[in-house]
Amino acid sequence: MKIIQIDVFAKHLPMVSGYNMSSSTVGDPDTTVVALRTDAKLTGWGEICPTGPLPQVEHAGSIRADLDLLGPALIGTDPLRIGLIHDVMAATMDGGQGARSAVDIACWDLLGKYHNERVCDLLGGARMDPVSTYHVVPIGSPDGSAQLAEQLQEQGHTKLQLKSGGRHIDEDIDAVHAVANVIRPGVDLFVDCNRGWTVGEAIQVSRACRDLKFDMEQPCATYAECATARTHLHHPLVLDESATDLATIARAISTGVADGFGMKLTRIGGISGMRAVRDLCEASNTPTSCDDSWGGDIIASACVHVGATLTPRLSRGAWISAPYQAGHYDEEHGPRIVNGMIAVPPGPGLGINIPEGLFGPPIASFS
C-alpha cells in the first residue's frame, strides 16, 4: 500500500460546558485532522487537538507547520509499515511529536481497515470492553466540587480527578478535604494540579491532607521540581506533563520519582508510543492512564482502543473529551461515556466512520 495524498483539516470544537485547569481555561479547541489517502482506496484518519497554547508545548499552528514538513516526505511510503513511517518522519525533522502522532494514529486506522481488525486487537486484544474512564471535577468551591463528585459517583464513575492549583493553596486544601470526604469505597481520587504548585506548596498540601486517600498528579512545573517534592510527599506522585518521552518515563520509574502516569497519546508518539508506555508500565507494575489533551471522535477512539489493552488493575482509565463537546464526527459509533465506562467502537481500524466533507476543504494537501 502507498500513501498517494495527505489532506490536513482544521476544525473548531465548540464546547457545551466549561473546563478549567490551574494554568488555563479550555475554550472551543482548534483540532487538526489528518487524512492519509492510499492507492488501495482506503483512508486512515488521525487527529491532534491541544486545549490551546496552554498547557502543552504544541499548539494548532505549530502542528500544522510540522505537517507541512512531514506531508511531502510521506507521499509514496507504505502506511502499514508503521515503524518505517516513523523512520521517515524522524529523518525529516526533530520534534513535532504532535504531528507525528496524528500520522501514526492514521496509519493504525489504515492497518486495521486493511486487515479488517480493530486497532485494540492489533495491539494484542481488549482486556477491558467497556473501558473505565475518569471524570474531571474542575476547579471550584469546596461544596460545589463535593456535590459534583457525589453526582458523578451516582452516575457510576469510579475514578475522579479533582483539578487544583492557580489559587491560594488553602482553597485547594479545603476542596481536597471536601471531595475526599464524599469519595465512596472503591472509588479512586486523583488531585491534578497541572503544574500549578511550587515544591513547597505541594508539600504543604500533602501534609495538610495526609490522612486522605488520593494520588497527587503533576503538582509542580518540572520533572526536577516533582522529583524534589516526591521524597516529602505523603501521597503517590503521578507524572503527566513531565512524562515527555519513553526515556524520561523509564527514569521516573527506576528512580522512584513517579508512582504512575497520566499519559497523553499525542505527546508520546501516538498509538505506537503509547503501546511502548503500556508495556513498560506493565513490566514495572506502574499504573497509567491513556488520554489526550482534547479532540473529536478520532482521538477519542484511539485513546479507547489503547486504553482497552491496558492491564485492568494498572489502568487509571481512558479519558475522552466527548462529554464537553457540542458535536461529534460519528454520532453512531464515536466513543461515549455510559455509566462511567466507554465501549470500544466495533468496526475495523479505529471503528468510526468519517463522512467525506465533514471538515470542509483541507487547509493543506500533499500528493
Ligand SMILES: [Mg+2]
Ligand atoms: Mg493531568
